[in-house]
Amino acid sequence: AQSVTQPDIHITVSEGASLELRCNYSYGATPYLFWYVQSPGQGLQLLLKYFSGDTLVQGIKGFEAEFKRSQSSFNLRKPSVHWSDAAEYFCAVGAGFSGGYNKLIFGAGTRLAVHP
Amino acid sequence: DAGVTQSPTHLIKTRGQQVTLRCSPKSGHDTVSWYQQALGQGPQFIFQYYEEEERQRGNFPDRFSGHQFPNYSSELNVNALLLGDSALYLCASTEERGRETGELFFGEGSRLTVL
Numbered sequence: 001a002q003s004v005t006q007p008d009i010h011i012t013v014s015e016g017a018s019l020e021l022r023c024n025y026s027y028g029a030t031p032y033l034f035w036y037v038q039s040p041g042q043g044l045q046l047l048l049k050y051f052s053g054d055t056l057v058q059g060i061k062g063f064e065a066e067f068k069r070s071q072s073s074f075n076l077r078k079p080s081v082h083w084s085d086a087a088e089y090f091c092a093v094g095a096g097f098s099g100g101y102n103k104l105i106f107g108a109g110t111r112l113a114v115h116p
Numbered sequence: 117d118a119g120v121t122q123s124p125t126h127l128i129k130t131r132g133q134q135v136t137l138r139c140s141p142k143s144g145h146d147t148v149s150w151y152q153q154a155l156g157q158g159p160q161f162i163f164q165y166y167e168e169e170e171r172q173r174g175n176f177p178d179r180f181s182g183h184q185f186p187n188y189s190s191e192l193n194v195n196a197l198l199l200g201d202s203a204l205y206l207c208a209s210t211e212e213r214g215r216e217t218g219e220l221f222f223g224e225g226s227r228l229t230v231l
Contacts, residue, residue: 004158032217043120043206043224044159051217090158094218102218103149103172104208106158 002027002095006107013081014115021076021110023091032094033074034104035065039087047089050074061085086114118143120223122207128229129197137192137226141209148190149220150182151206159206165190166215194228202230 003026013019025031032051036044048059055067065076074091088109094102121140129135141148147166151159161174165184179195188209194201204227208220 032219034219036222041224041227044208044222046219046221049217049219092158092218102215103161103164103174104151104159104218104220105161108156108158 002093002105004091004093004105004107006089006091006110008110009108010111010113012113012115015083016080019076019078019081019085019112021089021091021112023074023076023107024072025074025091025093026072027093027095031074032102033065033067034092034094035059035063035074035076036090036092036106037061037087038090038109044090047076081112081114083114083116086112088112120145120207120209120221122205122223122226124226125224126227126229128231130231131197131199133197133230134193134195135197135228137194137205137207137228139190139192139207139209139223141188141190141207142221145209145211145214145221146188147210147215148184148188149208149210150190150192151208152176153204153206153225155203162192197230199230202228204228 005024034049035047050067090109091107092104149164150162153159163173164171168184181193184190204225206225208222
């Protein structure tokens with residue numbers, strides 16, 4: 001069955017420090033992978049996506065992610081975190097189902113806190 | 117260009133009541149999906165509507181039903197509310213390419229509290 005695991009429930013970093021949020025997926029075919037961010041009380045905003053090609057993808061707000069097929073991972077990184085990056089981050093995989101329509105399967109999320 | 121809009125933003129109901137949530141997709145999008153996000157969890161897929169038909173459904177009981185209108189807007193209805201239905205309900209829209217990949221654009225959600 002398709003699934004997404006985000007091993008870290010809560011991460012705290014200092015402003016200006018680097019960040020890596022982990023994501024592992026389970027999916028039989030070539031996955032479509034996404035990272036979304038959710039600020040408190042808000043909906044989900046797409047940070048970046050991987051469909052095919054270059055395994056290092058760039059997103060908005062200075063984020064990037066690397067797809068590693070051998071490790072079934074799609075970790076999110078940022079070289080220097082800003083206080084405004086404090087939010088909840090969700091990794092998701094686009095899972096195909098009958099009729100050719102995809103749905104998103106989300107991980108449980110990682111809550112990021114940023115210390116000044 | 118308006119994104120995905122949802123209404124109401126917050127509502128409180130009591131057990132056994134019924135609720136209707138509404139969603140207007142992003143301009144140019146014809147496919148609407150609904151997700152339930154319980155507190156502290158990731159969103160869970162409820163169902164997806166395209167061409168006014170429910171195309172796929174997640175693991176939710178029949179108390180959850182929906183509808184898509186000719187203008188692509190959508191409603192989510194939940195009958196016989198339970199305390200466990202308290203959650204943020206997210207509407208997301210997409211178009212053909214997104215139906216292939218799963219890429220979705222989300223609204224800000226309707227927060228339902230069941231007392």
